[in-house]
Amino acid sequence: MDWDPALYRRYEDERTRPAAELLARVPLASARRVVDLGCGPGNSTELLVRRFPAAEVIGVDNAEAMIVAARQRLPQSRFELGDIGTWQPAGDAPDLIYANAALQWVPGHEELLPRLFSLLAPGGVLAIQMPDNRQEPTHRLMRELAGRAPWAAHIGDADRVRTELLTIGGYYDLLAPGAADVDVWHTVYQHRMASAGAIVEWVSGTGLRPFLDPLPAELRASYLKAYEQGVDAAYPVRSDGRRLLAFPRMFIVARRPA
Template identity: 75%
Template sequence: MLDWNPALYRRYEDERTRPAQELLARVPLAEADRVVDLGCGPGNSTELLVNRFPRAEALGTDNSEAMLVSARERLPGARFELSDIATWAPQDKAPDLIYANASLQWVPDHETLIPRLFDALAPGGVLAVQMPDNRQEPTHRLMRALAAEAPWAEPIGDADRLRTKLLPLGGYYDLLAPHAANVDVWHTIYQHRMADAASIVEWVRGTGLKPFVDRLPPDLQASYLAEYERRVNEAYPARTDGKRLLAFPRMFIVAQKKA
């Protein structure tokens, strides 16, 4: 997959940062010595951690150099490193907070990943995770449906493999509850007010649509996006004010380790 585009991602930064704020608000830590932002992107979520825990050592990780460049410009006082969440582990002191906002949905094998991250915490530490849970929303069903049609099917390949299938919310609770002091899980469906179908396509091009489009040559990218926007326009009808409502379900998990 081609590198991420920080500028495209930031076009809807306020909307993307809102669940990050709500996740952090439920973290039951009065203070922290070390906090880690897994999949930090352009640093908008890391900035929340720095403001909440100003005395903590803050580390942001991402597998995109472009995102890390943007994050370092935004927060020159924080440390950022290139790494893969699938293999990441603390190199020295165990963190008090491992925070992953909209990143773990790109990482496979959650039955192993989630317990491994939880085990990496310091005693009393917190694992805080937010993931989009929108595979069954029209935006994502249409991505996969188009990817199964000619002429796009062959270069895209198996669309079901382009994003990790999440566990049910209770599955994450069951992974963590036997080993945690407390596990807080919840589900929120945001309703984002969008100008038109093109703005919905622009939103998902920064994230979920990217692995589909990246596999296509330029001519097929153009035809795929045109047909995708046409179908999005049908799936998200204009409301009484002419705007579109983009329903966006998200899953939240906050688990605290025993002290």
């Protein structure tokens, strides 16, 4: 997919809030080696650098544009292109593997999460946050439109563009047998958005990418027009003229035995 760091950063405060809340629950007083999987433009990596100033912090992303933006933001940190699905640490095992809003794009969680957990140093922590919004109006509408002509022929199977998450209990059951502790929770943020267009702009930087990228320019414009009309109907104007964008997110923090 064609990721745009500038568009992603347009709502950086809202995107970084769950990253910070995930990191706040990581039970590590210190760390020598920290890996940020799916680091994007480095906003989450910056949190890790501040939390663990003595650690080697490595950011990994599969989008070259994101890596370039992250290196500009944090020139003292190391960033590398990599595929989360096959990633392996080079050198010492990390004390923290941190993945904020990234694993929802990677299939096979039944194998992926135990594999990542096994790569940690003794006492290490796997910390994950994933949007859990496939059934929200924003994402249902993406798939509904993608199944209609004239867009369907270009987009293909809309149900396969993002990984279907397990239940929160399912993730607990995956990690708990080999963990010293597993903390799971679910939060629904209510983001105050200026307009239906602002909601479309938000998701254009992430969730809409697999639907927009395959479309030629003229069909992309018509898809976005129909999508904004649907968003306008689904998210009513509140008493202050804004819209409330409900955004559920799932959090997992699992610690290996020391």
